[in-house]
Amino acid sequence: MAATETVAERPDYDPVALAESLASAADKSAKVLGDFIARQAAAGKSMVTDEFGLTQAFLELAAKMLSNPYRLAETQMNLWWEYSALWQSSMLKLMGQSTTPVVEPAKSDKRFRHEDWEEHFLFDYVKQSYLIAARWLHNTVANVEGLDEHTRRKVDFFTRQYIDALAPSNFALTNPEVFRETIASGGQNLVKGLNNLLDDIERGNGQLKISMTDSKAFELGVNIATTPGHVVFQNDLMQLIQYEPATAKVAKRPLLIMPPWINKYYILDLREKNSLIKWCVAQGLTVFVISWVNPDERHAAKDFVDYMLEGPLAALDAIEKVTGEKDANVLGYCLGGTLLAAALGHLAAKKDKRIVSASFMTSLIDFTGAGELEVFIDEEQVSSLERKMSERGYLEGSHMANTFNMLRSNDLIWSFVINNYLMGRDPFPFDLLHWNQDSTRMPAKMHS
Structure with missing residues (x-):
């Protein structure tokens, strides 16, 4: 009886309609990608760039890490012990025993607020496994000796960007809320999300321009x-x-x-x-x-x-x-x-x-202490900006907007990736985010 009720609760969906939606999205993907490649080729641009100068920074980091193998081995052992503790704790939880988490997210961390992150054995394990790895990676990079202050800040900042990007909340199979929505909708949320993604790429002329709010909800002089x-x-x-x-x-x-x-x-x-x-x-x-x-x-x-x-x-x-x-x-x-x-x-x-x-x-x-913005200020990056601005005489507004979004990537990037592309929802109308998206260009001489 229980099994029958479970099946009855699942909504009906049309597999043919789903296949047609996926095919339509695939056609749209091919068109957007083709347009992007054509624009890049016409402009003589390479799709592989290193405008932040990360290659050299992380090569220096790797060299300093390898120069002290004992500390590297110590951090690896600490990681192993934490994973051993997690494995033991998870097995006890699987057997129905109450356990103390090996690691918990910060109270301000909005990514793991869904109840399944704590109550469901598998998602709790994925969450803690990620948090252990994130803490280990951040501490390993932060404790490397011998780097100059600017390089240290740069590798620390972009390591955090990497850590945030790999959060299990950003993937359909490891985010319990997305997983449940995918089952409930028969995958329609992912199809809608793919179309949202393609719309944002098309809106950004081949570059991803994440929609943070419903741009059609506001009109200057009417309701803003x-x-x-x-x-x-x-x-x-x-x-x-x-x-x-x-x-x-x-x-x-x-x-x-x-x-x-x-x-x-x-x-x-x-x-x-x-x-x-x-x-x-x-x-x-x-x-x-x-x-x-x-x-x-x-x-x-x-x-x-x-x-x-x-x-x-x-x-x-x-x-x-x-x-x-x-x-x-x-x-x-x-x-x-x-x-x-x-x-x-x-x-x-x-x-x-x-x-x-x-x-x-x-x-x-x-401006002697500009905080994390200093990560984006050095001769290599300024030269890259100047080359880019010399092509048109100005810096695109999206470049500055993306920089500021990276300072709060979980709130201003990944939360919208989850909502728009994984859950397949339209962004909520919000006046401040509408203004935030309405970026402006900057003259080359003014910004060089």
């Missing part, structure tokens, strides 16, 4: 960036937006907001409930915001000085013409704050006191 305003000035690098007043009286001194040029301005005006711009207007402020151009080959020679002169300084001139006010309060966000700091120095040297107050939000001024 809706605070009323109009362009009052523009030049080669920016448009200056003045927002309509929302109060009977407004402050005499205007507020100029400078967002970063590596993203779009509407991060500060997503929706009504989380719009800083709308809030400022509601307080009676006269608000101006710089909306930077998305540069192309015409802007290749624009540098940091141009951005300062044609950005905040040009905006201050335009604001004075519009309002009659010479003074202004200025707020800089992210790199907009970095540019604001430079503009303050420039104006101070000229004894120009138009900026009465300056506010900074998440702005880096001293």
Whole structure:
């Protein structure tokens, strides 16, 4: 009776329809791959590159590891002992005895929250086996002596990328939630996921551009960036937006907001409930915001000085013409704050006191300690970037976006791989991720 009920609970699915879906996906795969290869060949590009300089870094790592075989042997023994403990613990659990895990994921680790990771013997074993190997690999690399600091940081960072990529949660057969969905849907989740993958490759012109949100759910001026305003000035690098007043009286001194040029301005005006711009207007402020151009080959020679002169300084001139006010309060966000700091120095040297107050939000001024971003900064990588930018006169926005996504790969890469490609689901509409995906290009001279 139990066996009959189990079969009855399984949903019906059409194997012919499944085969047709797979065939359609295969045809689409061939087309996308063919287009990609054709574009690469037309551009004279090799599909094998090492723009991060990893080959040399890991060769140095291997040499240092082999120079101390005793420590390498010690780490191997520690790994063996941990796996022995896991095997013993797993056998006891299989026999119904309560056991203490050999290793547990961090409480902040979202990858192993499904109950099967703990309750099901096999998935618990896979999880712990991965965590043991991940800890061993990370510690082995981190404890190698003799590497210079930059190489150490680079191999540590990309080792973590490798570890994150190989998590069992990223594979259909070793992720219990995906495994259950595959059985329940008769594999339709994987077919839908394959089509999602192909759509993202096609959307990225042959490069994988992972969908983080439903891009069709938001439209500028309709349900995102809706605070009323109009362009009052523009030049080669920016448009200056003045927002309509929302109060009977407004402050005499205007507020100029400078967002970063590596993203779009509407991060500060997503929706009504989380719009800083709308809030400022509601307080009676006269608000101006710089909306930077998305540069192309015409802007290749624009540098940091141009951005300062044609950005905040040009905006201050335009604001004075519009309002009659010479003074202004200025707020800089992210790199907009970095540019604001430079503009303050420039104006101070000229004894120009138009900026009465300056506010900074998440702005880096001293770049001597740039954190994990330093992994991407060395002569080899800068030279590679300059060669790439010289081809078109700008750096594609996706390049910078991918770099920032790697800093939080589990949240900004692998969680979407699981949701979109393994579970076969559409991404959830999220205003912040819509903005995050709306990346901008950067002029070659500005970014070299």
